[in-house]
Amino acid sequence: MGTKNNSMLFYTCSLIEFIGRTKKKKRKEVVGLLGRDILERIYEYADVLHCEPIEKVAAEFIEECQIKDGIFDNEADCKYNVPDYWTIGEVYERLIEDSYSDEDILEGIWDVYHSWIDDSISDYNTDFYYQPRDYIAACYAKGYVL
Known part of the structure; x- marks a missing residue:
């Protein structure tokens, strides 16, 4: 649906x-604590932010929020x-790209992280997170692991 890559x-x-790893928070909690406005800012300025070490960028948003x-x-x-x-x-990028149009990417971020699939992707003791992207998108669309 969305732009690939x-x-x-x-x-x-x-x-x-x-x-989420730094602060020991579920990823849906991180998204909620950042809020829609800051998520939009991160997304819009990602090309600039990625020039800094991710540790520094994360620390700034952790402090701000x-x-x-x-x-x-x-x-x-x-x-x-x-x-x-x-x-x-x-994994999250591909799922959001495959499930939402380019115009709805920010809504897709919010929806995916606040859905059931967040727990499945975050469980590293399963093989779910490294399944093919089309399978993960199909699971998300159905609302459960197929």
């Missing part, structure tokens, strides 16, 4: 993942190799 969306999703430490630690719970935040960012 949307680098602004890829960066936005990877930053959400990075913040006063994101406190949580207890969700899917990295520690992982029994296998933990996928890096770029890998998981790409």
Whole structure:
């Protein structure tokens, strides 16, 4: 549906993942705490933000949004190799691209992260996050893992 390989969306999703890991928050919580306006700013300025170290950018948004430490630690719970935040960012990017039109990308970010699929992608003890993109999009469209 959307533009394939949307680098602004890829960066936005990877930053959400990075913040979630840093602050031990579910990714839907991160999206909620950032809010729609800041998500839009991250997305719109991703081409500039990506020039800075992601740690610095994340720290600035964590401070601006006063994101406190949580207890969700899917990295520690992982029994296998933990996928890096770029890998998981790409999973979300592709899902949003495949499920929403270019005009609806920001709504797609909000909807995908606030849906059931957030827990499935964040469970690194399953093979769900590295399934083919069309399968993940089909699951999202149906509302459950097929």
